[in-house]
Amino acid sequence: MVERMLRGDRLALARLITQVENRSPAVPTIMKAIHGRAGGGYVVGITGPPGAGKSTVVDRLTGHLRGEGATVGVIAVDPSSPFTGGAVLGDRIRMQSHTLDSGVFIRSMATRGSIGGLARATRDVLKLMAAAGYQWLLIETVGVGQTELDVMRLADTTVVVLVPESGDAIQTMKAGLMEAADIFVVNKADRAGAPALMAELKFAAHLHYASSTSPKDVDWEIPVLSAQAQADVGIAELLAEIRRHGAALEGTGALATRRERRRREELRMLLVEELNASVERRLERGELARPFDEVAAGKTDVYSAARAILDRLLT
Numbered sequence: 001m002v003e004r005m006l007r008g009d010r011l012a013l014a015r016l017i018t019q020v021e022n023r024s025p026a027v028p029t030i031m032k033a034i035h036g037r038a039g040g041g042y043v044v045g046i047t048g049p050p051g052a053g054k055s056t057v058v059d060r061l062t063g064h065l066r067g068e069g070a071t072v073g074v075i076a077v078d079p080s081s082p083f084t085g086g087a088v089l090g091d092r093i094r095m096q097s098h099t100l101d102s103g104v105f106i107r108s109m110a111t112r113g114s115i116g117g118l119a120r121a122t123r124d125v126l127k128l129m130a131a132a133g134y135q136w137l138l139i140e141t142v143g144v145g146q147t148e149l150d151v152m153r154l155a156d157t158t159v160v161v162l163v164p165e166s167g168d169a170i171q172t173m174k175a176g177l178m179e180a181a182d183i184f185v186v187n188k189a190d191r192a193g194a195p196a197l198m199a200e201l202k203f204a205a206h207l208h209y210a211s212s213t214s215p216k217d218v219d220w221e222i223p224v225l226s227a228q229a230q231a232d233v234g235i236a237e238l239l240a241e242i243r244r245h246g247a248a249l250e251g252t253g254a255l256a257t258r259r260e261r262r263r264r265e266e267l268r269m270l271l272v273e274e275l276n277a278s279v280e281r282r283l284e285r286g287e288l289a290r291p292f293d294e295v296a297a298g299k300t301d302v303y304s305a306a307r308a309i310l311d312r313l314l315t
Contacts, residue, residue, distance in 0.1 A: 002033045005132055010105060013132050017107055020124045031124060038127035039259075041073065041137040044242055045155030047180070052161040053187040056229040057238070058140045062098055064239050065136050073129035074098075074106040075122055076140045105134060123154060123266060152180040153262060156255060157245045159183045159238070162201075164193030178208050179215070181222055182245050185238055189226035198224050218254040220245065278313060 004012035019026055031038075044061075046054050055076070062072045098104040109122065126137055141151050152158045160181040165188075184205065186198050201224045208214050209221035223241050227234030249255035282288045291309055294300040 016128055017125050020121045034131040037131040041130035041134055043137045043155045045139045045151035045158040047141045047151045048161035052163050053229050054140050054161050057161055058138050060229050060232050060235040070135045071103045072136045073134035074138045076108045157182045157242050161185045161187050163188045164191050164197050183241050184224045185227050187227050187229050190228055218248050218252050220248055
């Protein structure tokens, strides 16, 4: 199936993504098989509160990229259905104009309870799309407010989309978006309140840029753009800023450093996940019943019991 995907078979890609989403036992083998090709593609995260027009921005960006001949992979992370666990919204509903375009691959993914606004398997799906040859990889996160900042750990460039009705810039900064954003877009900028929001964001972005305490790996003051995505206004300017940010990262070596950091973080997260799964399996088999019973009975403190369990797991 991997070989078919590498030859351009979209159905094979879709089936491999399903394997990854379902955490099939074949996932390690799949990831090993595509490892040499999984580093391509420029990853853009599109995040922001519900109703900001993120889907429309992604749709219009995709149209501009396709107009240039670039291939695009889109991951739209949706809330989970409480009945099936699947994505509440489907990719055909989101971006109907691109579903028949062979240069675009769109996948809706359910969060399945993951915090951070991103599906647990998003990282692996990005690798699959990159291996399949998609040059641009766009991630649209579910609008869950303050917890959707995990996208910055996956994206090369993070775009935060806001609208005048989504709340003032002070609340935005409290949510940590000033740390996450590489570009701000005030969408639906024809509405009342847009100029005031843009002015406040520009002031905050400049303060952040000038602050000696703000973490920076590249000389970059966050631009604040206006857009009316529904009318395709401001999207060309957004794409130009994404490219300018990418060039700044690449020119200073920050892009390579960020990607190295993400790979280290991925390994750390996988180790924690596997350790947790190992503990759960042993609990189900009853192998750890004794230390748990001793803690429950008050005979052993939790730190001593945890240390004993870890020593047993890691030897």
